[in-house]
Amino acid sequence: xxxxxxxxxxxxxxxxxxxxxxxxxxxxxxxxxxxxxxxxxxxxxxxxxxxxxxxxxxxxxxxxxxxxxxxxxxxxxxxxxxxxxxxxxxxxxxxxxxxxxxxxxxxxxxxxxxxxxxxxxxxxxxxxxxxxxxxxxxxxxxxxxxxxxxxxxxxxxxxxxxxxxxxxxxxxxxxxxxxxxxxxxxxxxxxxxxxxxxxxxxxxxxxxxxxxxxxxxxxxxxxxxxxxxxxxxxxxxxxxxxxxxxxxxxxxxxxxxxxxxxxxxxxxxxxxxxxxxxxxxxxxxxxxxxxxxxxxxxxxxxxxxxxxxxxxxxxxxxxxxxxxxxxxxxxxxxxxxxxxxxxxxxxxxxxxxxxxxxxxxxxxxxxxxxxxxxxxxxxxxxxxxxxxxxxxxxxxxxxxxxxxxxxxxxxxxxxxxxxxxxxxxxxxxxxxxxxxxxxxxxxxxxxxxxxxxxxxxxxx
Ligand code: MV4
Numbered sequence: 510x511x512x513x514x515x516x517x518x519x520x521x522x523x524x525x526x527x528x529x530x531x532x533x534x535x536x537x538x539x540x541x542x543x544x545x546x547x548x549x550x551x552x553x554x555x556x557x558x559x560x561x562x563x564x565x566x567x568x569x570x571x572x573x574x575x576x577x578x579x580x581x582x583x584x585x586x587x588x589x590x591x592x593x594x595x596x597x598x599x600x601x602x603x604x605x606x607x608x609x610x611x612x613x614x615x616x617x618x619x620x621x622x623x624x625x626x627x628x629x630x631x632x633x634x635x636x637x638x639x640x641x642x643x644x645x646x647x648x649x650x651x652x653x654x655x656x657x658x659x660x661x662x663x664x665x666x667x668x669x670x671x672x673x674x675x676x677x678x679x680x681x682x683x684x685x686x687x688x689x690x691x692x693x694x695x696x697x698x699x700x701x702x703x704x705x706x707x708x709x710x711x712x713x714x715x716x717x718x719x720x721x722x723x724x725x726x727x728x729x730x731x732x733x734x735x736x737x738x739x740x741x742x743x744x745x746x747x748x749x750x751x752x753x754x755x756x757x758x759x760x761x762x763x764x765x766x767x768x769x770x771x772x773x774x775x776x777x778x779x780x781x782x783x784x785x786x787x788x789x790x791x792x793x794x795x796x797x798x799x800x801x802x803x804x805x806x807x808x809x810x811x812x813x814x815x816x817x818x819x820x821x822x823x824x825x826x827x828x829x830x831x832x833x834x835x836x837x838x839x840x841x842x843x844x845x846x847x848x849x850x851x852x853x854x855x856x857x858x859x860x861x862x863x864x865x866x867x868x869x870x871x872x873x874x875x876x877x878x879x880x881x882x883x884x885x886x887x888x889x890x891x892x893x894x895x896x897x898x899x900x901x902x903x904x905x906x907x908x909x910x911x912x913x914x915x916x917x918x919x920x921x922x923x924x925x926x927x928x929x930x931x932x933x934x935x936x937x938x939x940x941x942x943x944x945x946x947x948x949x950x951x952x953x954x955x956x957x958x959x960x961x962x963x964x965x966x967x968x969x
Contacts (some may be wrong), residue, residue, distance in 0.1 A: 511610065511826075512535065514537055516537055516554065517593065518595075519542075520894070525819055537555050538584055542568035572597070572603055601619055612826040613801065613802060640710045640795045642708060667679040667694040672701070715948055719765070719785075719786050720800075721734075721735070725778050725825070725831075728830055732831060733838075737751065738752070761792065790946075805894070814838060843901070843904055845912055849894070849896040854926075861888060864884070865923035867882075874901040
């Protein structure tokens with residue numbers, strides 16, 4: 510087993526990794542920017558090292574800075590967490606070339622799945638259903654996009670070939686929109702990913718975003734740990750996730766799970782990964798992309814399977830074969846994760862500042878993952894996710910009740926959060942019935958606007 514693992518991340522996931530290492534008897538090194546001098550992950554690790562200034566490009570995203578910490582402190586493994594360098598093939602390769610174990614897939618698989626049109630092509634060839642869309646390496650010019658639409662028909666979704674997670678995505682419903690939005694999406698992709706390559710997909714409305722958790726070892730053994738429903742997103746930022754998907758059946762889980770395992774096995778993937786699908790109302794499902802990292806929402810899968818995903822990722826990276834068989838994986842009860850963001854509830858913009866005091870919820874089936882403490886300053890430089898509340902119960906109805914109690918109990922003073930939004934979602938009859946799709950939050954927001962209008966009229 511590894512002796513010393515460097516955690517190339519910050520916040521809740523860094524803490525999650527440090528805890529897993531403690532259980533495994535692995536010493537930890539935290540890295541931090543100057544803005545995170547007093548961060549909890551720094552205090553929790555055995556050793557810590559400052560890797561640069563506040564700007565992520567010069568610290569958490571700097572391969573040279575992190576590699577120099579790895580070598581100076583004698584780490585034999587690196588865990589990238591999520592975000593930052595977690596899906597950077599060059600980083601995985603730099604670790605391997607320095608003789609350090611990267612806790613994640615090989616660089617080849619990170620690059621392969623990062624090239625979304627290529628991933629589509631491979632999946633299609635392997636018999637995993639994909640949506641009708643651009644063929645080949647994608648499109649960079651409007652006229653090529655127009656040619657694709659001739660074949661696909663509207664509506665289509667423009668996506669960035671180097672993207673993922675929704676950045677650079679645009680829904681297009683007619684030729685005018687295409688001419689206007691294609692260059693915009695392409696510019697966004699170039700700014701975010703340094704790539705002008707785009708691809709189109711038929712836009713599937715009222716679908717559910719269902720993703721399967723994969724575990725694969727270095728000997729091509731792979732299993733799935735069931736699914737998560739991640740349909741509730743705002744501007745492609747997830748708001749809450751749950752496991753199992755409320756409309757899943759054992760038959761459909763077996764079918765989608767087989768497709769997900771095949772997606773991983775056909776490329777010889779190893780470590781943890783997530784295969785994202787869209788599930789249409791008619792029961793058909795389509796591969797959209799594969800994420801080659803541990804995800805923010807891994808906790809809901811852990812709660813319903815009892816499997817420690819971070820520990821598994823480390824064991825796999827250390828070359829251990831999977832000990833678990835597919836038939837041993839059991840889904841027990843229901844789990845929901847509520848992402849608590851430091852954000853203004855009216856504008857949904859980040860609202861950093863100092864947490865003057867706080868009280869965390871607790872009790873049976875309530876898990877809180879956070880890096881908060883009284884006096885903590887939420888930095889402006891990074892993602893505003895400050896806590897995850899993960900509830901687990903025998904069934905979804907009780908998980909919702911438990912979540913209501915936990916969200917009411919959570920006190921965070923000094924900064925604004927989205928906790929009230931979560932409570933409103935939990936009051937929504939469609940959400941409670943499990944009847945929602947990727948459109949839910951857009952419609953939900955519209956309803957909120959309507960509700961606000963009369964008050965505004967009265968005030969003026
Ligand atoms: C889609 C889609 C519908 N049709 N692709 C969003 C994140 C990214 N990983 C994939 N996403 C989607 N891709 C096609 N062809 C719907 C989503 C989607 C979504 C879209 C709008 C609003 C909320 C959404 C939530 C989840 C998924």
